[in-house]
Amino acid sequence: MKEASRSSIIEEIIEYGKPVVVASDVYPPPGAVKRIASMLNAKLYTPEKVLTVSFKNELVSEFLRESENAPENSHERDALAAALRAYRHYEKKLRQIERKVEGTGLTAGETLEVKGLVIMGKPVAEAIRSLKELEEVDKISSGPMEGGSEIETSKFSAADEESHGDVEKLRRTIRTQRSTIRHQRLTIEKLKREGRSLKERIRKLEKEKSKLESKLERLQYEYSRDLLLNRELSHKLKVIEKLQRKYTRERERRESLERDLDALLQIKDMESSENTSPVKIIDSFTREGIRSACSRWKIKRGDVLLLRSSEGGGSQTARILRDLKPCAIITEDRMSHQALEVFEEAEVPVISRESLDIQIHDDFGSVKTQDLNREIKKWKHRLNEKRKKREEEELLRVITEYRAQRRRNH
CATH class of the missing domain: 3.40.50 (Rossmann fold)
Structure with a gap:
């Protein structure tokens, strides 16, 4: 699958059912893994740090004690290790869900749906309640068809058994479609929440952008002003340095002339001596x-x-x-x-x-x-x-x- 396209990978995954979690064995996860999880509307799990080879071998070896499907290469081993690590992460929560659904009348398939909803972020009680509400709807919609099933079954002839099988197949299809609709509704709700969150984030970012633009304009103004002041100051400093050098030369010249004058006066006195x-x-x-x-x-x-x-x-x-x-x-x-x-x-x-x-x-x-x-x-x-x-x-x-x-x- 390493050279397969993203669409073919997703088609291959969907053939086995609807994924709830996409796991990675490295941190941070690769961009391709992120995109696949997003396209499947699945939870992305990544370990806190990159899984070492020894740790992955230990995970896989422990799993293979109860399974005959051994990985054929290191890529399959890494994928299996990532899935096992993700399962261990959610295992305690999944056990809690199984205990809570006992006595609720939910089927094994519906229990799996509850687990998927909880992993996606829904509270356990709310997930169970939504499944039970949908179950009541299913009973109402399928009631008339199932009400006289036992009486009618005795009257079925061999020729009618094929029609009965088609009805059962249609019912399974309806249940599958309803389950898909539930997932789609949850996905829509999630996307709406994400949309609202993104809108709020965009609003905050635009506000922050406006502040930064104002700050940038102020800094540019201050920089231009400081640059002008620095140029003026630099010019004045050069003028001051020039005047200081001139003053130093003039002072030294004056001191030299004073010494010479004093010497000439002394010479004058000596000449008259x-x-x-x-x-x-x-x-x-x-x-x-x-x-x-x-x-x-x-x-x-x-x-x-x-x-x-x-x-x-x-x-x-x-x-x-x-x-x-x-x-x-x-x-x-x-x-x-x-x-x-x-x-x-x-x-x-x-x-x-x-x-x-x-x-x-x-x-x-x-x-x-x-x-x-x-x-x-x-x-x-x-x-x-x-x-x-x-x-x-x-x-x-x-x-x-x-x-x-x-x-x-x-």
Whole structure:
């Protein structure tokens, strides 16, 4: 039956009677099982959890002790196990129904109908009452036909027995049709209840849908409003951050200018002092370093300069510094030979810091005027000695060349 269509499955089931329960061995039940139960208007039973293979084998083995119809494969075994599990579930209720119908005069077939009604949800007493009411109707409708049955039976000839059998067959058909009508009425009542329940559920869902739509509209409005506010806030935050950066730069610039002004005032005081000379600092011996120091310290003729680093400074850079006409240049490291020649030619003293005790005040320095003058004097003396030596060497060279020339002429 695994490959059979749903309609052929239902036709096969109906040939054995009207099913009351459709059982499954798995939870949740497959969709096909749900649809078959719905089409048959039967109760769907599913276990609380999937039945294990060992449990299904135990159920089937216990049943086969009293039956010779053994399942031929695992699918038949699973189907039988599901049916047995469903029967066990309803067994206690079915026993109670059997006890309650004792003495009511209901036939075995009618008792089965009561069981079916109870499984479908009808109370036991109501199910028995409805069956008894239908039984009374059957008696009334069949009374005239059965009233003289014994008298007439004795008069039946062999030729009339066939007609009597047709009447009995017709009566069974009528009872079957009435039973079917009862089931259909119950089905109609059930469907009406389900219809009312579904209508109520639809009404509630539509009400909930309306609420959700209103909530969605409100959320969309709030989202749009918040999005607009967030964009505006983001723009304002960017403006604030930009202003903060500008403010920070301006504050740092103001603080730097205040420090420079304070330093310039101190330098001004030192320039008017006879004991201390201000020292203006140049961080690097480059065009940019000299330009930056000139802008900051307003370097002028006669200033004392301190070179933090002489690296990279050649004759061209030295000429820029020479044109400022400083009083002296103090170096912290060794200056290039080309730069020294430019300063010596212009008679700008270049003094090593090791020769002086320079005090650093934040961004500028100071030195004792007396010590500075002493080192300048020493530098000039060395320069004069160097020039004299150079002149003597030049004079000796000229004399030597003159004598050599006279010897060649003689």
